[in-house]
Amino acid sequence: MARQRIPVVLVAGFLGSGKTTMLNHLLANREGVRVGVVVNDFGSVNIDALAVSGQVDTMVSLGNGCLCCAVDASGLDAMLGRLSNAEAGIDVIVVEASGIAEPRDLLRLMIASENPDIRYGGLAEVVDAAEFDRSLERHPELAEHLRIADLVVVNKADRVTPGALAKLTATVEEFAPGVPLLVTDHGRVDPQLFFDPKPRERFGQLSFDDLREHDHHDHSEHLHAAYESVTFTTDRPLSPRRLLAFLEQRPPGLYRVKGHVDLGPRSRFGLHTVGAFIQLDRSAWPAGRPRRSELVLIGAGLDAEDVTRRLTECVAEDDTLDERGLLRILRYLDEPADPAAAEDSTDPAEQPDQAEPSEQD
Numbered sequence: 001m002a003r004q005r006i007p008v009v010l011v012a013g014f015l016g017s018g019k020t021t022m023l024n025h026l027l028a029n030r031e032g033v034r035v036g037v038v039v040n041d042f043g044s045v046n047i048d049a050l051a052v053s054g055q056v057d058t059m060v061s062l063g064n065g066c067l068c069c070a071v072d073a074s075g076l077d078a079m080l081g082r083l084s085n086a087e088a089g090i091d092v093i094v095v096e097a098s099g100i101a102e103p104r105d106l107l108r109l110m111i112a113s114e115n116p117d118i119r120y121g122g123l124a125e126v127v128d129a130a131e132f133d134r135s136l137e138r139h140p141e142l143a144e145h146l147r148i149a150d151l152v153v154v155n156k157a158d159r160v161t162p163g164a165l166a167k168l169t170a171t172v173e174e175f176a177p178g179v180p181l182l183v184t185d186h187g188r189v190d191p192q193l194f195f196d197p198k199p200r201e202r203f204g205q206l207s208f209d210d211l212r213e214h215d216h217h218d219h220s221e222h223l224h225a226a227y228e229s230v231t232f233t234t235d236r237p238l239s240p241r242r243l244l245a246f247l248e249q250r251p252p253g254l255y256r257v258k259g260h261v262d263l264g265p266r267s268r269f270g271l272h273t274v275g276a277f278i279q280l281d282r283s284a285w286p287a288g289r290p291r292r293s294e295l296v297l298i299g300a301g302l303d304a305e306d307v308t309r310r311l312t313e314c315v316a317e318d319d320t321l322d323e324r325g326l327l328r329i330l331r332y333l334d335e336p337a338d339p340a341a342a343e344d345s346t347d348p349a350e351q352p353d354q355a356e357p358s359e360q361d
C-alpha cells in the first residue's frame, strides 16, 4: 500500500506577527504527532531557530523525533525531501516563512514540488491585530497575502479593543471573502486544524506526552481559538458532479475536508482538501465493510447546517456509475507515491482514464 503523503503547512505573516509563537504553541500541543519544522528565514535565522529549537530540543529528548532546520527558499525542496524521508518518521511538516518572504513564492514552490511523499497542507497567514492598519499601509501586498491564504489567524487580539477587532475582522473578510478566520492571542490555535492527533495506545507505558496532557487537560479547552468541525456520513453514493461543484464552490469558512467518498459502483476514493486544493486518491473498499461516504469538514465561521444541507444535496439519485462525472472529478486524482500500489489494483474503476474532460460535458 502507498505511504500516506505528509501534509506541509506553510505559516506566513509579517515581521513580529506571531508566527514563531504559533509554531511553538503547535509543537507544545502536538499530541504525539511528529512534526518536522522548517524555518525559512532570510534575516534572523538564529533568533528564530533558537526560539523554536528550545521547544524542539525538549521534544527530541522525549524521543519523538522533531526536527528543526533553517533554510532559504532554494533549499526548501531539498529540506522537504529530507523531512519526508520514511526514516524520519514525520507526520506533518510546518514551514515558517520569514517575515519578508513572499508567501506566493513559497506556495508555488510547494505546489511545484515533485516530491511524491508530500502534499500541500495549507497556508496560514498570521496577522498582528495591533499592527494591521500600519502593515497594510506600508505593505499593500498584505491584501494579496490574505487573499491567497487558506486560513487567516488574527493574532494579538489581547492588544486591541473589541471594537477595533470587529473593524479589523470585517476588513480581512472584505479582502479574503470566505477564507476561514481565527481570532486568537499568543498563536493559540487548535493544532487539529492542521493535523490529526495520533490515536492513543490503550495499554503500555505512559509517554511524556500523556503526562503533559494530564498536566494541561483541565485548562486546555480555552487555550484554543475556536473552530468548527462537521461530520457527514451517508450509505448512499454521492454524485461526482455535485460533489465537485461543492468542493469548487466551497462554503465560506471551510478550511479542510478529509475522509472518503463512495462515487458509485467500485468507486471509493480518499478525499483531502485544504482551501482550494483538492486531492483524491484511489482507495479500496475494506473487506466486509458496507459502502459509505464519511467526511469531516473543518473550518472557522462554518455554517454547519448549510454544509450538511449542501452535502445532502450531493447524494446521487441511484447507484449507477456517472462515468463522465467521475472523469471530471478525477482531474484531482493524485498518483500514488508507490507505483506498485496502482499495479496491485485489479479494479478497473480504480484505474480511470485521466483525460481532461471537455468543457461541454
Ligand SMILES: Nc1nc2c(ncn2[C@@H]2O[C@H](COP(=O)(O)OP(=O)(O)OP(=O)(O)O)[C@@H](O)[C@H]2O)c(=O)[nH]1
Pocket: 013, 014, 015, 016, 017, 018, 019, 020, 021, 022, 044, 048, 098, 099, 100, 155, 156, 157, 158, 159, 184, 185, 186, 187
Ligand atoms: N501581547 C501579545 N504578544 C504576542 C502575541 N503573540 C506573540 N507576541 C509577541 O510578539 C513578539 C513577536 O512574536 P514572534 O512569534 O516572534 O513573531 P514572528 O512572526 O515569528 O516574528 P518574525 O520571525 O520576526 O517575523 C514576541 O515578543 C511575542 O512574545 C500576542 O498574541 N499578544
